[in-house]
Amino acid sequence: QGIVQSFFKDKPYIVTGHGGDISSLNNGIFKRLKERCLSRAKTITVVSEFKQKELNKYYPRYESEILSMGVNTLLFDRKINYSSNYFNQGNRKVILYVGRLAEIKGVEYLIQAMKHVGDTILVIVGNGPEREHLEELAKTCNVDVKFLGSKSHEELKIIYASADVLVVPSIIDHKGAQEGLPTVILEAMASELPVIATKTGGIPQLIQDGVNGLLCEERCVWQLTDNICSLLNDHDLYEKIAANGKETIKEYDYRNIAQKYHDILENY
Numbered sequence: 240q241g242i243v244q245s246f247f248k249d250k251p252y253i254v255t256g257h258g259g260d261i262s263s264l265n266n267g268i269f270k271r272l273k274e275r276c277l278s279r280a281k282t283i284t285v286v287s288e289f290k291q292k293e294l295n296k297y298y299p300r301y302e303s304e305i306l307s308m309g310v311n312t313l314l315f316d317r318k319i320n321y322s323s324n325y326f327n328q329g330n331r332k333v334i335l336y337v338g339r340l341a342e343i344k345g346v347e348y349l350i351q352a353m354k355h356v357g358d359t360i361l362v363i364v365g366n367g368p369e370r371e372h373l374e375e376l377a378k379t380c381n382v383d384v385k386f387l388g389s390k391s392h393e394e395l396k397i398i399y400a401s402a403d404v405l406v407v408p409s410i411i412d413h414k415g416a417q418e419g420l421p422t423v424i425l426e427a428m429a430s431e432l433p434v435i436a437t438k439t440g441g442i443p444q445l446i447q448d449g450v451n452g453l454l455c456e457e458r459c460v461w462q463l464t465d466n467i468c469s470l471l472n473d474h475d476l477y478e479k480i481a482a483n484g485k486e487t488i489k490e491y492d493y494r495n496i497a498q499k500y501h502d503i504l505e506n507y
Contacts, residue, residue, distance in 0.1 A: 287441025309496030340367030
């Protein structure tokens with residue numbers, strides 16, 4: 240969108256770097272088009288400190304400011320949205336993944352980890368090119384996985400509130416792309432749902448290991464397994480992570496993020 244907008248000379252614009260849009264297509268005509276987009280932007284923002292460093296690596300001429308993604312904290316509320324036995328799980332705990340089913344998301348490592356977790360089910364929300372492969376992997380690993388496909392925010396608010404743990408097993412993909420700051424983490428924290436994630440991209444900017452979430456190395460099945468079991472078996476840790484996540488997310492409320500964008504626009 241930024242490249243297209245750069246051809247409308249009389250229209251000032253803000254361009255934001257979210258993830259792979261910074262790290263990919265940095266050769267030939269694409270690089271020149273991205274240079275054009277950045278050079279004509281009134282302001283450049285990125286969603287995390289990691290993405291700012293990445294932008295500086297590929298396009299050192301341009302200054303940017305960090306402006307994270309936000310979340311509607313009024314929408315994602317566990318006390319309001321919780322639904323008992325929403326996944327027909329019975330007495331089992333529900334491990335949740337939300338996002339595209341693509342290589343960068345690392346879902347295959349989560350499925351492998353679930354082989355070693357106790358009496359639980361894995362609920363996967365989202366679609367993408369990896370879905371067929373992941374469905375076959377779940378069968379091979381003999382893991383109970385529910386693939387729900389894409390869901391609206393109205394449905395997601397209930398899904399987050401009714402699950403037990405969110406896992407974000409992101410990796411660096413074969414093209415070198417990494418996550419910016421996944422919105423699903425913000426939504427889960429707002430729902431008081433404890434989060435386990437990998438130390439990739441902008442995720443460590445948001446999650447402090449052992450305080451408001453649990454972190455592990457990417458592609459590390461045993462660490463994913465250990466973190467899931469720790470949350471499910473340690474009530475005090477679970478409550479601590481959930482409460483601290485809810486507190487962390489106040490900074491990322493849409494009203495705060497919107498004010499920051501408003502301030503940028505007012506400076507034109």
